[in-house]
Amino acid sequence: MDALPHSGPPGCPLVGLAATYMPRLSEFPFEPGLVAAVDQHAAAVRDALVPLVPAPRRPGQGPREEPAGMVRREDLADYVLGFTDWLSEIDWTEPVGYDFATLRLTAVCWLIREHDLLAR
Template identity: 70%
Template sequence: MNVGGPEEEAVGCPLTAVAARYLPRLSEFAFEPGLVAAVDQHAAAVRDALVPRQRRPWHDLLPQRIERVCAPQRMRREDLTDYVVGFTDVLAESDWREPVGYDFAVLRLTAVCWLIREYDLLSG
C-alpha cells in the first residue's frame, strides 16, 4: 500500500504522506461526534504503545508530584514514523484498499494525523 505517492519519496517522511492523505478527515469531527470518540480511542492506543508512562509506587509520591511523574513523555517523530511504516506495511501485505467510510485502518491513520498535529511532529 502506498498511502502517499510521489510526494512521500520527495519529502522522505512517511508521516508527511499520511498527514497529506488523512489530516483532512479531522475536519469531519464537527459533523460526526462518534468519529471523535473512535479516533480518540485509536490515538490513545497508539500513544500508549509508543509513549510509556513513568511508573512508581503510589506511596513514594507526594500529591503535587503525581501529575508530573505519571504524565506521559513527549511523543517522538521517529517512534511514530516507525509505527506508521510497520502499520502501512501490514496494510500493503493484506492488499488493503481504503473504503469510502471508516474502517479500523482509516481510523488508526486518522488518529496518527491527530497525534502528528497534537505533538507538532512535522515542524522543524
C-alpha cells in the same frame, strides 16, 4: 500516499500520510462518534510509543501512572511504516467511510497535528 513537497522532513512517511488523511480531521465538528473513535486510536498509538512511569501520589489516591514524554516524530514514523507494511501485506484498500485502519491512520494525523511533528 504522496508526499507534499513543501511540508515536513524529506522522506518522512508522516508527510504522505498527513497529505492523505489529515483532511479527515475536518469532519470532527460534524461527527462526535468519529472524535471518540479517533481519540481511542490516538491513545492506543500513544500508549504503544510513550512508556508510562509512576506518577506522584496525591493524598487519598492510589498509585497512578502518566506518560513519560511526548510522541516523537521518529517513533511515530516507524510505527506508520510498520502499520502500512501490514496493510500492504493484507491487500487493504481504503473503504468508503471508516474502518480500523482509516481510524488508526486518522488518529496518527491527529497526533501529528497535536504534537506539531512536521514542523521540526
